[in-house]
Structures are given as C-alpha cells and as structure tokens.
Amino acid sequence: MAKVKLKKSVFLDWYFSDLEDYEIFAKDLVSDLRKFGKAKTSVKELVSCCGYIPGFITEKQDDEEYDPEKIKLINQ
Numbered sequence: 001m002a003k004v005k006l007k008k009s010v011f012l013d014w015y016f017s018d019l020e021d022y023e024i025f026a027k028d029l030v031s032d033l034r035k036f037g038k039a040k041t042s043v044k045e046l047v048s049c050c051g052y053i054p055g056f057i058t059e060k061q062d063d064e065e066y067d068p069e070k071i072k073l074i075n076q
Contacts (some may be wrong), residue, residue, distance in 0.1 A: 003072035005059040008043045011073070014057045015046060047071055 016022045025046075032039035047053065047068045055064035058071070 001070070003070055004053075004055075004066050005074050006047075006053065006057065006071050007059075008073050008075060010057050011043060011047060011053075014054070015050070043073055047073065 016025070029039040029041070050068050052065040053068055053071050055062040055066060058066065
C-alpha cells in the first residue's frame with residue numbers, strides 16, 4: 001500500500017494547535033538545551049511520536065486514522 005501524503009506545514013499546524021502539546025515540546029527542547037547545550041528534532045520525529053495521524057489533515061482528506069509509519073511527508 002502506498003503511503004499517504006501529508007504536508008509538513010499542515011501537520012505542524014495541527015500538532016501545535018493544542019497548547020498542551022506546544023508546551024510539552026517547548027519543555028523538552030529547553031531540557032535538552034540545559035543537558036546538552038543544543039536541541040534538535042525533525043517533523044518526521046514528531047510524526048513518529050503520534051499515536052495516529054487523522055485523515056482530514058492528509059492529502060486524502062478522509063475520516064480515517066493513519067499509523068505514522070503510513071505517512072509520507074511532503075513540502076508543498
């Protein structure tokens with residue numbers, strides 16, 4: 001089965017639409033900065049941490065829920 005396409009910008013808008021997720025992400029980055037002097041993450045890593053990706057944010061725009069492994073991130 002082909003992977004479902006998802007725009008990085010759409011994912012980030014959805015992922016950070018919840019203030020709690022935004023705050024957790026910020027705390028993790030600050031923690032890494034304190035421990036290691038730097039912090040690094042990627043959109044792909046954020047997708048992998050999700051339990052599911054809702055279909056309405058993918059290019060299919062359907063009502064399904066997708067395993068993060070079934071997602072292909074795109075730039076456009």
